[in-house]
Amino acid sequence: GAVVSQHPSRVICKSGTSVKIECRSLDFQATTMFWYRQFPKKSLMLMATSNEGSKATYEQGVEKDKFLINHASLTLSTLTVTSAHPEDSSFYICSATQGWQPQHFGDGTRLSIL
Amino acid sequence: ELKVEQNPLFLSMQEGKNYTIYCNYSTTSDRLYWYRQDPGKSLESLFVLLSNGAVKQEGRLMASLDTKARLSTLHITAAVHDLSATYFCAVDTGNQFYFGTGTSLTVIP
Numbered sequence: 001g002a003v004v005s006q007h008p009s010r011v012i013c014k015s016g017t018s019v020k021i022e023c024r025s026l027d028f029q030a031t032t033m034f035w036y037r038q039f040p041k042k043s044l045m046l047m048a049t050s051n052e053g054s055k056a057t058y059e060q061g062v063e064k065d066k067f068l069i070n071h072a073s074l075t076l077s078t079l080t081v082t083s084a085h086p087e088d089s090s091f092y093i094c095s096a097t098q099g100w101q102p103q104h105f106g107d108g109t110r111l112s113i114l
Numbered sequence: 115e116l117k118v119e120q121n122p123l124f125l126s127m128q129e130g131k132n133y134t135i136y137c138n139y140s141t142t143s144d145r146l147y148w149y150r151q152d153p154g155k156s157l158e159s160l161f162v163l164l165s166n167g168a169v170k171q172e173g174r175l176m177a178s179l180d181t182k183a184r185l186s187t188l189h190i191t192a193a194v195h196d197l198s199a200t201y202f203c204a205v206d207t208g209n210q211f212y213f214g215t216g217t218s219l220t221v222i223p
Contacts, residue, residue, distance in 0.1 A: 006156075036213075041218070042216070043213045043214060044157075044213045046213075093156050103211075105157045106156060107156045108155070108156040110154070
């Protein structure tokens, strides 16, 4: 069964709305969670790395104020796309890991901004 | 910056044939992963390769790692239609985790 739950799986909303995506590790404590973005027919692009209780580390070119990441507990990280616009439409995938264990990926969230 | 390149980017092959996908990376790493992605879905972990010379096989897929050459291969044996998907390698250097460019595989009946 799934060890990482990502919610929601699909979001369609109007431009200017803020959208929150949740990523939960179900049966282990995730010391680190990752957020990725994927454009159609492209590879995954790491957006940020999030360690529990500390600020996320963002990759170069990723706007911190646009993509707010909170990792408040060892089982939950959230990504909030603030004031979303059509160019933010994408497939967002989270993953979680414990120590040096391989990453477990969520099912992804398809975000469409109209 | 770490670069992870896969070849080919697109692959169309007939059922029953064999083929190899290559993953080249630009820096030292002892941890390499292979994933499968079906359209509209997230990633499914296929293999984790943790040392030079590692070889793992699952069904018609076999993955290998040569850390000296900074090369991993994913070999497909006697392809079947169900293997149609996009395959990604990913490299973990400890400080960085980057996905390859992906190989879109279509197996034709």
